[in-house]
Amino acid sequence: MAILIDENTKAIVQGITGYQGSFHTQRMLSYGTKIVGGVTPGKEGESVHGVPVFNTVKSAVDETGANASIIFVPPAFACDAVFEAVDSGIKLVVCITEGIPVHDELRMYWKVKEKNAVLIGPNCPGVISPGKSHLGIMPFEIFSEGNVGIISRSGTLTYQIAYNLTSMGIGQSTVIGIGGDRIIGSDFIELLKMFERDDETELVVLVGEIGGTDEENAAEFISAEFSKPVVGYIAGITAPPGKRMGHAGAIIEGGKGTAESKIKALEDAEVRVGKTPYEVAKIVKEQIKG
Amino acid sequence: MAILIDENTKAIVQGITGYQGSFHTQRMLSYGTKIVGGVTPGKEGESVHGVPVFNTVKSAVDETGANASIIFVPPAFACDAVFEAVDSGIKLVVCITEGIPVHDELRMYWKVKEKNAVLIGPNCPGVISPGKSHLGIMPFEIFSEGNVGIISRSGTLTYQIAYNLTSMGIGQSTVIGIGGDRIIGSDFIELLKMFERDDETELVVLVGEIGGTDEENAAEFISAEFSKPVVGYIAGITAPPGKRMGHAGAIIEGGKGTAESKIKALEDAEVRVGKTPYEVAKIVKEQIKG
């Protein structure tokens, strides 16, 4: 099964003719992802790596029956691209774009919600269901098929953990980078709900970092409603308050959003939290075996 | 049963200390309507005809458990009043106010929809479920309990028809004046759906007028999905195009919204359309008997 994407996912690439769009289209195609179309206004009729380009999402969807979209357009156009996608009937939008104004992100969030669609990101590495489909910019070589779900606020940390897991012979069902911005389309809870219903997923790794209270909320949800084992990791124990640690969302504000608070909340919810990415993989190995 | 309101409806009056608000509060109370509170900012602690006044809808709802509201505030404040009502958990809002800017009406419509609440009006005479509850400004003396539902874009025409029905010994389940503006909270179809589910209602009278295409849409709905007999009336056969006939919504624009088109649509949906209010009552009498 996996969540969000699988072999039936038919995706379009918004911004397919750009450098990033074109490069990652090729990579996704090479992984076997069904990229059925691309959108760049004014370029209808062209093709990118054999994928037909359309002027609008509407015509791309009409022609190809796409049900998902991945967005590579520059930040100034990302909000419009998300609106166009969901208004055209797309139900899963992965927004890679980094540097989107936060007030646009608010609008995107509520628009997608109104349309009962799912937005992953923005400012995220995307989604991969190993062996089935990859909608993102991940180094997909490090993933392998299996039963561990990963939800992560950090790209490289996800890769590190997936790499460790794969090295230990533990594969993944679906891995989602939810993005490092303050306002994101899907948070831990929404994805945990999907993993709960996914028979293929046996255990979920939750990779958090300082800033916000998503991890605390997730802990509450896990303790109340989530039935599968969860292993956690939180980055930023050493981060000082008031400083933005790379990600727009990684900032300790007004005493809130510390790593300590998040680790405590997770442990209170009986989530084992690894101190290092390697330890996370080790705990997973134990729990999967047990 | 009746629809929208009954003996369990607990209503607040927004703008209760104004002339209209106070006058109609008294009339509604005299009919037996459960008016449990009123709202006028700054007047908390006062009372109007024995009804306690609150500063905000939130505190009125908290204190009284109200589930409905009727709005008498001036047009400039009506949109805010509707927002306040539905954001405070009120599920039925009757807006009497006339002269609300149409762009505000658009916002009201979508806000109420988002909250899964029901808005009747604005610019309407309200709702009455004879013998149970009256949330409006109708001359309630002319109504009687029975099994005919009425949905009407016109106040006085409703009274005329209800008067004729009552004179013939035919009572009403619920009578709704949906308002004469172009953008209204609830149109024929939404209310027909409720009447469909209401055991008490045997037949529905639909009173339309020129302007818009609500009657045509209703006709389509009736023919496809509505199982009870419907009797229609359309005002404005003699109205010239481009002129506003009193109601903001009663205008034939670009050849659309004529009485002929509406009558034809209803008759095509096997709705018998009376030529005069009296004839409407006569047809109802026949159908109820038959």
Added chain:
Amino acid sequence: MKLYEYQAKQIFSEHGIRTPAGRIAFTAEEVKKIAEEFGAVVLKSQVLVGGRGKAGGIKKTETPDEAYSKAKELLKMEIKGLKVEKILVEEKLDIEREMYAGITLDRGNKGIVIILSSVGGMDIEEIAAKHPDRIAKKVINPIWGLQDYQIRELLYESGMPREYFKDVFSILKTLYRIFIKYEAELTEINPLVVTRDGAIYAADARLNIDDSSLYRNREMAEKREISGSDLEKEAEKKGINYVKLDGNIGVIANGAGMSMATMDLIYLEGGKPANFLDIGGGASSELVKTSINLILSDPSVKVIFINIFGGITRCDVVAEGLVNAFSEMDVKTPVVLRLSGTNEEQGRKIISEFLKNNPGKLIPVTTMEEGAKKAVELAGGV
């Protein structure tokens, strides 16, 4: 309220939509002076009614003298009952192509509809009939507003030539901004013109603003002029809903629906209503008197039918207003009166008292159907 073309153009222009150079004139002399400055000009009658071109209200002129004499003609014209009092004098554009852009309320979808066509210069209904593949339409959810992607869809779907994309994109965006800012009911550029040198102009401009919003838009409220026939203007000043029609039976009723139903009833009985007049809910006796005055000042009225179903409106108040009207003026026109509903009895009493001293002045009836029949009879209609 409807803005005049020249007012709408001023607003468009202030917001960055290109309009032809032009000025408003009230006399033929002023027109000539402007023509002397501009050379070949177009004279456009400023009346708040459609179909002005077909009615001969637009004239092209080559010389100031021609402009002068054609302006004289225009200023004598009446278009659909409206006198031409202002002329917009504009530079003549070298037109290569006409297109269409418009935004209006969408009642059915509780939204706003934006329409773009790569052809124009005729009614939008005509464009839709003749060139269905050159017209595109999008429903805008008013909460989210017009999105850029929707404009792109409009451009592609209307068959807009690529070279106009940039300008038309920004015109649509601006037009939507104007629609929202001024709380419009409708705004339209028809034709949206491309000149031979590739510039895009709003060659005509419509902007109708929601009357109910004027309280918070002082700029527009000040521009407001009451339009319509003299009687309609009079009624509007007095706060009465009145529309002049071409029959001979004056109608007074309470409530818009009831007023229309009364007109319809007269028509069904074979008569012709002279007007729509709604005294609204809870009318005062003063308002009733004013309404009668208003109807009587229409010379075509042969009989008056007053049809009141009292709800919030009280029959006794209406009766008082009537009696006052009759005592102050010498009413020769027969008046058919139907009074039902709230305080019906008190109302009837007032009327019968009055009839004792003024026999025959009023013809009371019991139902609206009966009243309509009587009125038609008295008007000699059947």
Added chain:
Amino acid sequence: MKLYEYQAKQIFSEHGIRTPAGRIAFTAEEVKKIAEEFGAVVLKSQVLVGGRGKAGGIKKTETPDEAYSKAKELLKMEIKGLKVEKILVEEKLDIEREMYAGITLDRGNKGIVIILSSVGGMDIEEIAAKHPDRIAKKVINPIWGLQDYQIRELLYESGMPREYFKDVFSILKTLYRIFIKYEAELTEINPLVVTRDGAIYAADARLNIDDSSLYRNREMAEKREISGSDLEKEAEKKGINYVKLDGNIGVIANGAGMSMATMDLIYLEGGKPANFLDIGGGASSELVKTSINLILSDPSVKVIFINIFGGITRCDVVAEGLVNAFSEMDVKTPVVLRLSGTNEEQGRKIISEFLKNNPGKLIPVTTMEEGAKKAVELAGGV
């Protein structure tokens, strides 16, 4: 970006929120001149950091001479590592009461939160702890915006005295307008002051604007000054995510999460990171070189730990950048290097080639755990 108090106040004032009369000064002489004009003044250090009052950055003065000497003191101060370079000189208000108003992003609710308190002058956290019944909070859905009824609820629920309702209502409405217009992350008036004559002033002003929005807000973009330590400023100019910390192990990693994890690992091994430095995804060799330069210019750094997990970032590119850096400067600090992921082999090859000619210059490790341990050891931390 954070605006200085004086900049935020200028915006507030332009939008109709009353602020004390005042001017910005860069020297004690300028301060004196303003004080000569105003009389008793308050000198407020303009630094982009909180807790300025407690740190002694605000001085009340009665005479121009006192203003001069206190300004001298202030201009020598450093507040939380930031030099005081500007002083806002303001009229002294006759304060009767201090209140609070603020608006900020609400991450959890994907909304905007507006907070009003009828007490103020201390941190909002302190107000919440000490006067929970005097503080009110509303979550605003950004799509619908702040509604009037929500302001009324805030006024009632915060225990605001009735006589301030009108002014505070309009201040909140304006503050929200500013929040939206300038795409703020946070805006705050603390204290919101009532003077003895009943006027309400924004006595302080905060306005933090979303950096990502600056491309469409030129007015603000022009106001932008890079803040932070000199090294942080340097990094920001070069487009590197760098935060100075107080340890002695320099850290370079790719990705924000990975960079934090690397810092954390050092801490777990008993060491102290000297910085956070994220070269991001797909870094060029030039950027790698610049990052090393940056870290080396921090004298407290005893050892550098470079931790790269190549995804989009390619290990060979990082290796090249490293080699370039080493060939251009004489690096004495030991460098621990971990390179994994995309093009790992090519990267290692470049490094081992380099090490052949420059033995000991780099200490390659296999895992990040091993690297952290090694770095801490070399820093003498364990």
